Amino acid sequence: MRVYELAKKLGMENRDLIPELKKMGVSVASHSSALDEDVVQKVMEKLAPRTKGAGKSADESSHGLRAAGKGAVEEPSKPDKRRILIKRKKEDEPAESAVIVPTGEIEAAAPAPAGLHAPAAPVHQPQAGEPTHMQPAEPLVHREPAPPASVPSAPAVEPAKPLAPAQPSAGVTLEPVTGKKKSMAFEAIEAESQKDKLKKARKPGRPKDEQDVKFREDAARWSDLRAIPVQRRDDRSKHVHHSAPGEITKPRKKSVKVTPRTTVKEFAELIGQRPADIVRKLMEMGQMLTFNQPMNMDAASMIADEVGIKIEIAVEKAGEDLLQDVVDTGGEERPEPRPPVVTIMGHVDHGKTSLLDAIRQTKVAEGEAGGITQHIGAYTVSVHGKQVTFLDTPGHEAFTAMRARGAKVTDIVILVVAADDGVMPQTIEAIHHAKAAGVPLIVAINKIDKPGANPDRVRNALSEHGLISEAWGGDTIMVEVSAKQKTGLDQLLEMILLQSEVLELKADPHRQARGAVVEAKLERGRGPVATVLVQSGTLKAGDVFVVGTFSGRVRALINDRGQKIQQAGPSIPVEVIGLPGVPSAGDVFQVVSDERVAREIAEERARKQRAAELAGPAKVSLDDLFAKIQEGSVKELALVIKADVQGSSEALAGAVEKLPTESVKLRVIHNGVGGITESDVLLAAASRAIIIGFNIRPEPKAAALAEQQGVDIRLYTIIYDAIADIKAAMEGLLEPTLKERTLGRAEVRQVFTIPKAGTVAGSYVLEGTITRASAGVRVIRDNVVVYQGKLASLRRFKDDVREVQQGYECGLSIENFNDVKVGDVIEAYTVDKIAAKL
Ligand SMILES: Nc1nc2c(ncn2[C@@H]2O[C@H](COP(=O)(O)OP(=O)(O)OP(=O)(O)O)[C@@H](O)[C@H]2O)c(=O)[nH]1
Numbered sequence: 001m002r003v004y005e006l007a008k009k010l011g012m013e014n015r016d017l018i019p020e021l022k023k024m025g026v027s028v029a030s031h032s033s034a035l036d037e038d039v040v041q042k043v044m045e046k047l048a049p050r051t052k053g054a055g056k057s058a059d060e061s062s063h064g065l066r067a068a069g070k071g072a073v074e075e076p077s078k079p080d081k082r083r084i085l086i087k088r089k090k091e092d093e094p095a096e097s098a099v100i101v102p103t104g105e106i107e108a109a110a111p112a113p114a115g116l117h118a119p120a121a122p123v124h125q126p127q128a129g130e131p132t133h134m135q136p137a138e139p140l141v142h143r144e145p146a147p148p149a150s151v152p153s154a155p156a157v158e159p160a161k162p163l164a165p166a167q168p169s170a171g172v173t174l175e176p177v178t179g180k181k182k183s184m185a186f187e188a189i190e191a192e193s194q195k196d197k198l199k200k201a202r203k204p205g206r207p208k209d210e211q212d213v214k215f216r217e218d219a220a221r222w223s224d225l226r227a228i229p230v231q232r233r234d235d236r237s238k239h240v241h242h243s244a245p246g247e248i249t250k251p252r253k254k255s256v257k258v259t260p261r262t263t264v265k266e267f268a269e270l271i272g273q274r275p276a277d278i279v280r281k282l283m284e285m286g287q288m289l290t291f292n293q294p295m296n297m298d299a300a301s302m303i304a305d306e307v308g309i310k311i312e313i314a315v316e317k318a319g320e321d322l323l324q325d326v327v328d329t330g331g332e333e334r335p336e337p338r339p340p341v342v343t344i345m346g347h348v349d350h351g352k353t354s355l356l357d358a359i360r361q362t363k364v365a366e367g368e369a370g371g372i373t374q375h376i377g378a379y380t381v382s383v384h385g386k387q388v389t390f391l392d393t394p395g396h397e398a399f400t401a402m403r404a405r406g407a408k409v410t411d412i413v414i415l416v417v418a419a420d421d422g423v424m425p426q427t428i429e430a431i432h433h434a435k436a437a438g439v440p441l442i443v444a445i446n447k448i449d450k451p452g453a454n455p456d457r458v459r460n461a462l463s464e465h466g467l468i469s470e471a472w473g474g475d476t477i478m479v480e481v482s483a484k485q486k487t488g489l490d491q492l493l494e495m496i497l498l499q500s501e502v503l504e505l506k507a508d509p510h511r512q513a514r515g516a517v518v519e520a521k522l523e524r525g526r527g528p529v530a531t532v533l534v535q536s537g538t539l540k541a542g543d544v545f546v547v548g549t550f551s552g553r554v555r556a557l558i559n560d561r562g563q564k565i566q567q568a569g570p571s572i573p574v575e576v577i578g579l580p581g582v583p584s585a586g587d588v589f590q591v592v593s594d595e596r597v598a599r600e601i602a603e604e605r606a607r608k609q610r611a612a613e614l615a616g617p618a619k620v621s622l623d624d625l626f627a628k629i630q631e632g633s634v635k636e637l638a639l640v641i642k643a644d645v646q647g648s649s650e651a652l653a654g655a656v657e658k659l660p661t662e663s664v665k666l667r668v669i670h671n672g673v674g675g676i677t678e679s680d681v682l683l684a685a686a687s688r689a690i691i692i693g694f695n696i697r698p699e700p701k702a703a704a705l706a707e708q709q710g711v712d713i714r715l716y717t718i719i720y721d722a723i724a725d726i727k728a729a730m731e732g733l734l735e736p737t738l739k740e741r742t743l744g745r746a747e748v749r750q751v752f753t754i755p756k757a758g759t760v761a762g763s764y765v766l767e768g769t770i771t772r773a774s775a776g777v778r779v780i781r782d783n784v785v786v787y788q789g790k791l792a793s794l795r796r797f798k799d800d801v802r803e804v805q806q807g808y809e810c811g812l813s814i815e816n817f818n819d820v821k822v823g824d825v826i827e828a829y830t831v832d833k834i835a836a837k838l
Contacts (some may be wrong), residue, residue, distance in 0.1 A: 001040050004031040010047050010307025020047060023653045030281075032273075032307040051543065055058075086596035100536060102770070220261060255310035260301055265291040266387055267300055271309050297556035326706035338507040338570035339380065339387035340500035341409055341533060344394045344444075345430035346416030351446040352394035355416055359390065359401065362486055377519035377531035378573035379560040383493040388500075389571050392520060394638075396426075396433040397679050398585070403437055404686035404709075407516040409533055412499055412694070414492070415443045419480070423461035425672060428615070432670040433467050436638075436687050440503070442468060442477045442495055449482040512591040513539035517547060518573060520582045526578040532589045540567040544595045548587035549606040550580050551598035566781065576676035621689060621712035622729040625664075637664050637730070640680050641671040644784040648694050648719065655723050656692075664730055675783020676713060685709040692722050695785045697827065701765075715740070717788060740829050744768030746810065746825040759818040760811045763826055770810060771803035774828035779812060781824050790815045791828070 006018040014031035020027055024046065026039050035043075088323060190748020256270040264282070268275040275291050282289050285299050297313050304311040311689035344352045360379055380389045391410065393399075399410060413434040417427055434441050445455045459469045459478060477495045481488030511536050520530035530547065534537065543554045555578030559565050566573040576589070579640040583589075592598045625637065639656060643649035653671040667689055670680065676691055676698035682705070684691050691698075691706070693715040698706065706713050716722040763770075770777075779787040780831050792813040794801055812826065820826075 001035050001037070003028050003033050003035060005033060006040055006043060007031065009400060010044070017043075017047075019543050022629045029306045031457045034308065065358045069316045076402065082761050085197045093243075094313055102287060105540050144197070148493060153664055154535075170683070210377045216597050220765075255312060256304070257312045258297070259313070260293065260294060260297060260395045262295050262300070264289050264295050266740070267303075271307055271311075272306065273303075280673070281306075309422070333508050334510050335506035335508045336511075336570075338498055338505050339389050339572075340411045340503070340505055341378075341391060341571055342412045342496055343391045343410040343413055343439075344414045344416060345396045345399065345425035346394075346446075347418070347421070347426040347430075350416045350418040350421060350424075350427075352416050353700050355414070355446060355481065356390060356392060358483045358486050359489055362489060365477055380572060381493070383490070383497060386497055388493060388496050389573060393519065393535070393585075396430045397682055397774045398680045399437070400686045402516070402518075402586035404682060405584060407588065408437070408584035409518070410437070410439050411503060411505055412496055413439050413441045414496075415441050416446050417462070418444060418447045419445050419449075419458055420447050420450045420457050422454075422458055424466070425674070428465055428672065429670065433489065433683055436669045436683060440477065441467065441497060442492070442499060443469075444488075444492055445478060445480045446483055448480045449485045455480050460757065466581075487771070505571075507536040507571045509536075509538045510743040511808050512593070513537035513543065513545075513568075513589070513591040514763065515539065516585050517585055517587040517589055519585050520579075520587075522582050526577055530576050530579055530583055530589070531573055532576050533573045534568050534570055536570055537591065538567050538569045539576075539589075543591040544593065544598050544599040545576075545589060546601045546605075547579065548583035548603050549609055550578050551595070551602035552578050553595070556577050582824040599757055613636040622714060622725060625729040626731065635664060636667055637726075638667050638669045638684075638687045639726075640684045640689050641668055641694070641809075642676050642680060642691065642696055643671075643673060643694035645675050646697050652692065652694055652719055652722060655719065656726060659727055659730075664725070676702045676706075678705050681705045681709060681711050681713075684711045690714065692716065692726075694719065694722065697780050697783050697785060698798050717785065740834055743774050743828045744767065744770045744806070744811070745828075746804075746826045746827065748772050748820055748822055751820055752811075752823055753818075758813055759820050760793075760795075760813045761820040761824070761826065762809065762811050765804050765806050767806050769803050769805050770812065770826065770828045773802070773830075776829060778827045778829070779814065779817065779820060779824050780827055781821065786824070787814065787819070789817055 006012045018028060038157045066799050116156050193734055231364050264278050265275045268278040281303050282299055287296055287299055301311050309444055344356055346352050359381060378391050380387050415430055445458050447453055468475040468477055471480045479488055479492045479495055481492055514536050515532045515534040518533050523529050541554050541557050554576055557568060558575040560573055599653060641649055641653050649671045653668045655665055659666055669689055670683055675696050676693050677699055680691060681702050691713045698713055744765055746763035746765045748761040748763050750759045772791055777791050778785050792815045795811045796804060
């Protein structure tokens with residue numbers, strides 16, 4: 001038997017019973033705890049006699065323990081009209097049976113208790129002797145407790161004595177109703193017999209239709225009461241404490257499922273408890289939760305345990321996890337060979353576009369007689385019956401930008417090097433970008449038709465960067481081509497196929513498609529159009545998809561020849577029409593089976609994106625490097641090193657690689673000469689790298705991109721400082737950093753040499769403010785710092801000024817530096833002290 005059942009039996013409140021149990025040495029966790037039979041027996045013996053009389057109020061109707069005193073007494077004090085009605089129904093009958101003569105006419109308005117006392121009325125009446133007092137008081141009955149005036153009469157009721165102290169005011173309320181407070185005594189004594197009498201009295205005394213009317217009236221009030229908000233009723237029940245059985249709001253189940261999103265209120269309902277009780281229990285556990293907050297799962301299992309219910313914590317899937325559920329994997333995987341996807345990279349003007357066009361023209365025209373090629377960001381050519389897909393977005397920036405978005409679409413990189421020009425800075429960058437992505441390279445030595453072409457010089461230069469030609473015993477395929485004369489193209493394509501065989505490129509076409517957006521735009525008349533490269537599965541018209549923060553249904557598929565097609569398999573690029581918005585290049589395009597879920601996922605992504613935008617970028621920085629190493633989220637620190645001269649960049653890279661690295665691996669993914677470019681920032685963003693600049697500055701666009709992408713750029717003028725910072729960051733000892741803030745930039749437009757003052761730079765302030773209060777100025781030539789020092793003078797016309805703002809001209813000179821040239825940029829900066837976030 002459970003505690004509340006016992007309480008019910010005893011007619012006690014749970015909370016009264018529990019202390020009693022404790023006194024008896026029985027410790028229970030809650031009213032739902034189970035009690036042994038012998039304990040129950042003991043408790044019954046001990047408590048039954050004293051609760052017998054009082055207990056009935058709790059449950060008199062169901063148990064038939066007609067508590068003459070308490071039940072009746074409490075009734076009017078209860079604000080719960082519902083109970084009044086129940087009671088009243090019962091007692092209407094005797095009242096109307098006209099047994100109670102004096103109160104007969106009052107009866108209609110009188111509340112339930114009146115009826116109960118009816119039989120006692122005649123006895124009581126003469127004793128109370130206050131018919132006048134009672135009658136005017138009558139209308140009050142329903143609304144409020146009896147006036148204190150009637151209190152003195154209570155002690156007169158002897159048999160009711162044990163009850164009277166407990167409910168003095170309740171006892172009083174009866175008085176005005178019936179005018180016979182002493183009737184309680186009789187009820188207490190004769191409860192059972194009266195019940196019988198009432199029953200008997202009811203039958204003859206109450207005409208049937210009158211009864212019906214009563215029923216209807218009551219029913220009407222019932223429905224009124226139902227409209228009272230649950231909360232209010234709950235509140236009332238708190239005071240009344242009659243709701244012990246009502247605490248269980250739902251039939252109990254042996255086990256219930258909860259999720260981390262289940263609220264306190266929902267949890268209470270699930271386990272059949274009152275939410276307020278759950279909140280109280282949570283408070284006892286030190287958790288302050290409101291009804292609508294999600295339940296703590298540990299607390300949930302403890303509370304459920306107490307009431308003997310098992311809970312199953314279901315991990316609710318949302319967002320990306322949900323995606324896995326709606327992606328039809330089509331059973332066992334059946335991978336099949338797929339065409340390779342190729343990206344062309346190389347230095348400016350080495351012939352990337354020409355090579356792409358040459359392949360497209362010869363091969364596409366060959367395969368499709370008269371086929372008009374259209375520019376869709378990617379195309380497929382057929383070579384000896386096998387297909388090769390080219391991404392028509394040449395350049396490593398586009399490649400890395402896509403990679404930064406998490407899309408790995410390229411299988412092979414073609415590095416175009418002009419035979420007449422040789423290896424150039426962007427050639428090296430391209431090598432680094434391809435290597436950082438782990439994509440194999442094939443070198444196309446282009447422009448071999450040119451008189452000055454020297455392919456061997458190219459091979460030689462490439463070998464210095466780790467690319468050794470197969471012809472020289474290395475493993476890099478190098479093909480001599482001429483995009484102009486369209487020679488060597490077949491051999492290049494064959495090499496691509498060969499390389500793809502080595503890579504064993506496979507994908508399963510028998511499932512829902514997954515791909516990547518190669519490019520997307522808004523087209524007049526067609527709406528948002530995305531070129532999607534299918535990476536696995538088969539994309540079909542009518543498919544439901546989610547891409548980036550959008551979801552929709554494929555309205556039409558157009559291939560690279562402008563033809564409408566019904567489906568596209570792995571490595572095939574297609575234009576997708578039917579998107580609700582323009583996604584970004586690199587976004588994953590996933591077909592799903594449920595449109596509603598697709599929408600949910602897209603919405604969740606949009607929400608997360610907004611949150612991420614608010615939270616700012618989460619990339620690696622030297623400041624939080626140690627913390628990230630500690631939490632295990634960074635195992636390797638990638639670095640992009642840029643310096644003013646080759647020697648410095650190599651020295652820095654060499655020194656960094658020699659740093660003892662126990663906790664984190666250091667890897668220089670790119671080092672080069674010149675200012676920090678957007679391409680460097682993209683590479684760093686895609687590889688979670690930090691950029692170290694030595695004696696150079698970022699280009700303004702690159703600085704803005706780094707800010708937006710959250711890429712940490714560290715600028716140094718002493719190699720030792722750079723090494724020391726990296727070392728300190730790895731050990732978590734990075735001191736509060738002195739972070740530079742650029743105040744303004746001015747461009748030198750004219751240079752004057754004034755005998756006394758030295759060289760004065762006639763400059764125009766491009767942005768910010770050039771101020772004498774700056775910590776220092778730098779002279780920057782082609783993004784390289786050529787001098788760093790202090791302002792010697794700052795003038796507008798002939799006046800010395802403290803600062804000059806954007807859009808104004810000024811004359812300035814720099815301490816101990818006269819080598820200013822037209823075109824130089826003078827950068828004024830200040831140094832802020834920023835505590836390292838460790
Ligand atoms: N003689 C000769 N000229 C070529 C060859 N390939 C390209 N060119 C020329 O080289 C110049 C640059 O070619 P593009 O294809 O625009 O070079 P790119 O690498 O795409 O240049 P960007 O798009 O600026 O990076 C053009 O004038 C082409 O005509 C070739 O094989 N032989």
